[in-house]
Amino acid sequence: MAAQHSDAVTAAIADRRRLVNEALPDDVPIVFPERLYEASRYLLDAGGKRLRPTMVLLAGEAIADVDPLSEDYREFPLAGGIDLMAAAVSIEIVQTFTLIHDDIMDDDEMRRGVPAVHEEFDLETAILAGDTLYSKAFENLLETGAAAEHSVRALSELAATCTEICEGQTIDIGFEDQDAITEAEYLEMVERKTAVLYGASAAMPALLAGADDYVDPLYNFGIDVGKAFQIQDDLLDLTASTETLGKRRGSDLAENKQTIVTVHARQQGVDVTDLVPDDDISAIDEATVEEAIERLEAVGSIDYARDLAHDHVASGRDHLQALPDNEARDRLGDIAEYFVEREY
Amino acid sequence: MAAQHSDAVTAAIADRRRLVNEALPDDVPIVFPERLYEASRYLLDAGGKRLRPTMVLLAGEAIADVDPLSEDYREFPLAGGIDLMAAAVSIEIVQTFTLIHDDIMDDDEMRRGVPAVHEEFDLETAILAGDTLYSKAFENLLETGAAAEHSVRALSELAATCTEICEGQTIDIGFEDQDAITEAEYLEMVERKTAVLYGASAAMPALLAGADDYVDPLYNFGIDVGKAFQIQDDLLDLTASTETLGKRRGSDLAENKQTIVTVHARQQGVDVTDLVPDDDISAIDEATVEEAIERLEAVGSIDYARDLAHDHVASGRDHLQALPDNEARDRLGDIAEYFVEREY
Numbered sequence: 001m002a003a004q005h006s007d008a009v010t011a012a013i014a015d016r017r018r019l020v021n022e023a024l025p026d027d028v029p030i031v032f033p034e035r036l037y038e039a040s041r042y043l044l045d046a047g048g049k050r051l052r053p054t055m056v057l058l059a060g061e062a063i064a065d066v067d068p069l070s071e072d073y074r075e076f077p078l079a080g081g082i083d084l085m086a087a088a089v090s091i092e093i094v095q096t097f098t099l100i101h102d103d104i105m106d107d108d109e110m111r112r113g114v115p116a117v118h119e120e121f122d123l124e125t126a127i128l129a130g131d132t133l134y135s136k137a138f139e140n141l142l143e144t145g146a147a148a149e150h151s152v153r154a155l156s157e158l159a160a161t162c163t164e165i166c167e168g169q170t171i172d173i174g175f176e177d178q179d180a181i182t183e184a185e186y187l188e189m190v191e192r193k194t195a196v197l198y199g200a201s202a203a204m205p206a207l208l209a210g211a212d213d214y215v216d217p218l219y220n221f222g223i224d225v226g227k228a229f230q231i232q233d234d235l236l237d238l239t240a241s242t243e244t245l246g247k248r249r250g251s252d253l254a255e256n257k258q259t260i261v262t263v264h265a266r267q268q269g270v271d272v273t274d275l276v277p278d279d280d281i282s283a284i285d286e287a288t289v290e291e292a293i294e295r296l297e298a299v300g301s302i303d304y305a306r307d308l309a310h311d312h313v314a315s316g317r318d319h320l321q322a323l324p325d326n327e328a329r330d331r332l333g334d335i336a337e338y339f340v341e342r343e344y
Numbered sequence: 345m346a347a348q349h350s351d352a353v354t355a356a357i358a359d360r361r362r363l364v365n366e367a368l369p370d371d372v373p374i375v376f377p378e379r380l381y382e383a384s385r386y387l388l389d390a391g392g393k394r395l396r397p398t399m400v401l402l403a404g405e406a407i408a409d410v411d412p413l414s415e416d417y418r419e420f421p422l423a424g425g426i427d428l429m430a431a432a433v434s435i436e437i438v439q440t441f442t443l444i445h446d447d448i449m450d451d452d453e454m455r456r457g458v459p460a461v462h463e464e465f466d467l468e469t470a471i472l473a474g475d476t477l478y479s480k481a482f483e484n485l486l487e488t489g490a491a492a493e494h495s496v497r498a499l500s501e502l503a504a505t506c507t508e509i510c511e512g513q514t515i516d517i518g519f520e521d522q523d524a525i526t527e528a529e530y531l532e533m534v535e536r537k538t539a540v541l542y543g544a545s546a547a548m549p550a551l552l553a554g555a556d557d558y559v560d561p562l563y564n565f566g567i568d569v570g571k572a573f574q575i576q577d578d579l580l581d582l583t584a585s586t587e588t589l590g591k592r593r594g595s596d597l598a599e600n601k602q603t604i605v606t607v608h609a610r611q612q613g614v615d616v617t618d619l620v621p622d623d624d625i626s627a628i629d630e631a632t633v634e635e636a637i638e639r640l641e642a643v644g645s646i647d648y649a650r651d652l653a654h655d656h657v658a659s660g661r662d663h664l665q666a667l668p669d670n671e672a673r674d675r676l677g678d679i680a681e682y683f684v685e686r687e688y
Binding site (some may be wrong): 124127136173 | 380445448474475499
């Protein structure tokens with residue numbers, strides 16, 4: 001990606017992140033009982049790149065064919081005027097609820113540089129905070145002011161997406177006890193665990209506006225780049241520095257997680273399970289991790305994953321051709337590139 | 345309650361329970377990944393009285409002014425025909441998801457005579473099963489075939505109800521560290537933790553049919569009898585036999601839970617915290633529990649709770665006067681009585 005594109009996409013995300021951050025306290029206010037809402041807001045307030053709500057907002061600008069950041073997201077010129085920000089926040093809320101529950105399941109102690117919600121508060125409060133955000137996401141999506149028949153479709157999409165995320169998580173957990181996962185199985189898991197929420201993000205403005213022609217192209221764009229996003233996440237676990245990751249690299253290998261890299265390596269005859277022979281990365285010396293990664297590089301698995309991520313980005317960008325040719329559409333394409341270029 | 349009423353209400357619940365039980369596998373099928381859906385269905389299939397879905401179905405019959413059980417719940421004659429059973433199942437799904445997550449929070453090992461979901465499966469699967477049922481409830485409520493503007497109101501009610509349940513749980517947990525809870529505070533907690541789902545159950549047919557005149561009376565009926573239900577639950581913990589309860593009576597006292605009985609007793613100067621001086625009921629001999637309950641009886645707290653439950657039932661039944669005078673409405677009133685007469 002050329003430097004100017006890189007700057008444009010960084011700015012596009014930063015501008016919308018700021019607006020989303022401003023909107024969050026309005027849409028998820030801290031009310032009685034305060035402890036519940038403080039826990040619900042804790043991870044929301046701890047940061048995050050806000051990539052999914054950014055995608056909602058940009059997709060809205062693309063199909064409304066307006067200049068980026070020229071319109072008030074709270075009174076956005078689609079279908080007579082809708083609160084597009086409410087939909088964007090709704091998606092971020094869903095993402096946050098899944099993280100809170102994931103951290104309980106994985107017993108992860110840190111998230112976004114702060115203690116996980118179940119660490120900062122307690123298990124009960126963390127489960128309830130996740131459950132509260134879950135319904136808040138639906139409540140918020142009901143506040144866009146869209147026509148009822150469009151709201152119903154948007155809610156249906158959000159509910160189906162939440163179900164699929166749970167399915168994807170379950171499939172992913174099941175993979176840890178299986179050796180021979182095919183690439184198709186891996187990609188199906190990633191589609192549900194990660195990509196459907198990007199699909200819902202991109203399609204949401206079209207659903208709320210009843211802009212039927214744009215629903216499928218935007219959804220498919222989100223699915224493709226969502227898969228690319230996850231593949232890049234898998235790659236970063238192997239290639240990024242400990243400093244950038246905030247944890248030791250290779251931890252997925254230690255935990256025997258299935259990634260596209262390990263799926264490919266197994267097909268090349270690599271005994272992936274024994275590459276890093278301990279569940280706990282902190283018990284492994286750096287040389288062993290280095291050697292494992294060199295082996296994955298040698299059999300071409302890292303390049304294969306990188307190529308596959310780029311293929312998905314290209315496929316995703318193709319779907320955008322169905323949209324009006326405008327700056328917002330270009331930024332959506334840039335974000336897709338950013339997903340596979342990012343280093344954290 | 346006269347014996348003939350009692351028989352009629354028992355039959356009314358049993359008939360609808362059977363139909364709800366038949367509907368569940370259609371509305372929550374076991375699909376891939378099977379482990380997730382087996383866990384999601386586990387507690388649903390373990391039984392339950394189905395009081396909330398029964399209330400949905402009876403309220404529908406009352407406002408449609410049709411003879412009980414004379415119509416197909418899947419093509420129910422309200423607003424041109426809706427799948428009322430889908431709404432009833434949706435409510436039961438919400439109740440089940442809260443139980444699965446509650447059992448994790450309380451680390452309860454048994455529920456409905458079978459191991460809790462996190463015991464039968466594992467913590468990860470139980471959290472995910474609850475989360476899956478959560479979105480399934482919304483998906484199901486979108487399948488009633490109601491007009492979009494009515495579906496939106498029904499979904500909004502369901503989402504708000506889920507949020508309030510989480511709030512009520514949080515308030516209840518907070519009570520365990522507080523001594524002086526007022527009756528108003530207790531009833532506010534019960535309204536959110538328990539009663540709002542009964543309110544939503546009763547109001548749901550009117551919301552889906554756009555029968556605006558019946559929404560508030562039915563909601564308020566549900567709120568009142570939901571509170572009565574919870575007060576009766578609190579009473580049963582003190583008055584029912586260990587055999588009926590499936591656990592030692594007095595366990596709420598041991599765990600220092602706030603109930604209307606303890607709130608009242610404290611106002612009479614009873615040192616409730618020391619009545620059963622251990623967190624674990626199994627460490628307490630039966631004589632101590634017996635003595636504690638006699639003390640609560642002596643200061644009038646048990647009678648007070650019983651009267652309060654009956655007052656709420658009477659208030660709830662008054663709201664039903666706004667409905668057409670028919671057999672289904674009578675059965676709704678009978679169910680309210682059943683809530684405070686039941687012995688388990």
